[in-house]
Amino acid sequence: MTKISISVKVNGVERQAEIEPRLLLVHFLRESLRLTGTHIGCDTSHCGACAVVVDGRAVKSCTMFAAQADGRDILTVEGLERDGKLHPLQEGFFQEHGLQCGYCTPGMLMTGYAFLSSNTSPTADEIRHAISGNLCRCTGYVNIIKAYEYAAAKLREGGA
Amino acid sequence: MIPRSFEYFSPRALDDALALLVRLGPEAKILSGGQSLIPMMKLRLASPPYLVDINRIPDLNYVSEDDGHLRIGALARESDLETSPLIRSQYPLLLDTTVVIADPLVRSQATVCGNLAHGDPANDHPATMLALEAAVVVVSARGEREIPVASFFTGLFSTDLQPDEILKEIRVPAPPPMSGGAYLKLERKVGDYATAGVAVQITVDSAGVCQRAGVGLTNVGFTPLKAAKVEAFLKGRQLDEAAIKQASEIAASESQPFDDVRGSADYKRDVVRVLSARALRRALERARGGA
Numbered sequence: 001m002t003k004i005s006i007s008v009k010v011n012g013v014e015r016q017a018e019i020e021p022r023l024l025l026v027h028f029l030r031e032s033l034r035l036t037g038t039h040i041g042c043d044t045s046h047c048g049a050c051a052v053v054v055d056g057r058a059v060k061s062c063t064m065f066a067a068q069a070d071g072r073d074i075l076t077v078e079g080l081e082r083d084g085k086l087h088p089l090q091e092g093f094f095q096e097h098g099l100q101c102g103y104c105t106p107g108m109l110m111t112g113y114a115f116l117s118s119n120t121s122p123t124a125d126e127i128r129h130a131i132s133g134n135l136c137r138c139t140g141y142v143n144i145i146k147a148y149e150y151a152a153a154k155l156r157e158g159g160a
Numbered sequence: 161m162i163p164r165s166f167e168y169f170s171p172r173a174l175d176d177a178l179a180l181l182v183r184l185g186p187e188a189k190i191l192s193g194g195q196s197l198i199p200m201m202k203l204r205l206a207s208p209p210y211l212v213d214i215n216r217i218p219d220l221n222y223v224s225e226d227d228g229h230l231r232i233g234a235l236a237r238e239s240d241l242e243t244s245p246l247i248r249s250q251y252p253l254l255l256d257t258t259v260v261i262a263d264p265l266v267r268s269q270a271t272v273c274g275n276l277a278h279g280d281p282a283n284d285h286p287a288t289m290l291a292l293e294a295a296v297v298v299v300s301a302r303g304e305r306e307i308p309v310a311s312f313f314t315g316l317f318s319t320d321l322q323p324d325e326i327l328k329e330i331r332v333p334a335p336p337p338m339s340g341g342a343y344l345k346l347e348r349k350v351g352d353y354a355t356a357g358v359a360v361q362i363t364v365d366s367a368g369v370c371q372r373a374g375v376g377l378t379n380v381g382f383t384p385l386k387a388a389k390v391e392a393f394l395k396g397r398q399l400d401e402a403a404i405k406q407a408s409e410i411a412a413s414e415s416q417p418f419d420d421v422r423g424s425a426d427y428k429r430d431v432v433r434v435l436s437a438r439a440l441r442r443a444l445e446r447a448r449g450g451a
């Protein structure tokens with residue numbers, strides 16, 4: 001099968017690759033770029049563990065071909081920390097105990113990143129709706145909501 | 161899960177895409193949001209040898225109103241409806257619908273036009289568009305044609321869209337004053353397909369008499385269903401509780417559900433009855449509230 005070449009910006013770095021068209025974005029990130037922070041959970045578009053931000057929108061990277069990402073700007077969990085400083089969301093998950101096993105966390109963080117970029121004063125109910133495509137099996141979600149609220153407050157103050 | 165191999169095309173212009181569909185023949189599939197197609201390809205329920213990705217074609221992403229019509233372009237995402245001030249203020253039925261489709265991550269990719277083109281009776285916008293008496297505009301190298309949504313769905317996962325055609329736009333007649341709509345869906349959990357869903361769009365006069373009614377049903381038949389008997393019953397009638405109760409019973413009898421994991425056919429018919437009454441009440445409330 002003919003390979004195609006793509007050029008994608010991932011966490012601010014321009015990456016070129018020759019790929020099979022059927023390569024899913026999540027496999028491109030994890031296997032071609034070795035960015036294994038993005039997780040594969042259900043592999044059926046349900047759980048959101050594979051969420052990454054593409055051109056500002058959170059998407060499920062198991063349900064997008066890498067070919068579709070050609071020319072796009074992608075942010076993964078590895079790109080959240082800047083200059084050795086955690087992103088307010090990461091800090092929030094740490095401070096509020098927003099994770100236990102951590103499997104859903106990269107997806108929760110990336111969904112939160114896109115969500116908080118358009119709404120820095122969310123209500124708890126808005127947060128619940130925002131994460132309704134991200135499944136967590138340990139926290140009961142309560143602390144995840146607190147972590148989002150922590151990050152929102154921090155972002156309102158003007159960053160970390 | 162890895163899909164079978166395919167050849168990928170990413171045309172930069174609509175004409176190029178249409179020419180590709182002619183050249184590649186009926187086995188080519190169009191990729192827009194991909195939120196139904198890609199899961200089907202991963203499960204190998206679909207293995208198209210050619211994918212024509214239309215996402216890079218300019219000028220297909222719009223939600224706008226002109227000439228008395230709402231126009232939704234092929235690349236408008238479900239999340240674009242959710243954030244559109246026009247939809248939020250003028251089309252409550254569409255807002256109701258989009259927020260119960262899948263989940264926010266899927267909605268940021270999934271397109272409204274794809275929700276119709278897929279031809280799945282479990283999808284939510286077909287019922288909505290039936291209630292709104294919408295039409296779809298399809299284009300091919302042969303030209304353009306408009307198909308009323310009421311005659312678009314021809315069978316299970318089948319539509320009137322021909323292999324060389326692209327669904328370019330949904331066109332919804334702008335509702336007159338004193339109109340209101342509502343969509344109610346019963347789902348087992350967020351992201352599930354409807355156990356049953358009911359879309360209602362009505363226009364009333366100042367005395368509360370129904371001037372026009374559109375009713376569509378989700379996932380209770382081989383195709384999305386237009387509840388024509390309910391519509392005929394409602395028209396010209398004073399929409400009091402007795403009329404709403406009777407209309408909801410007609411809706412239940414018009415539905416054609418099957419037994420499956422979401423419940424028995426009898427249960428689903430009753431869900432249609434309950435949701436129809438609630439949707440009618442909400443639509444009426446909104447119609448009286450103006451807009």
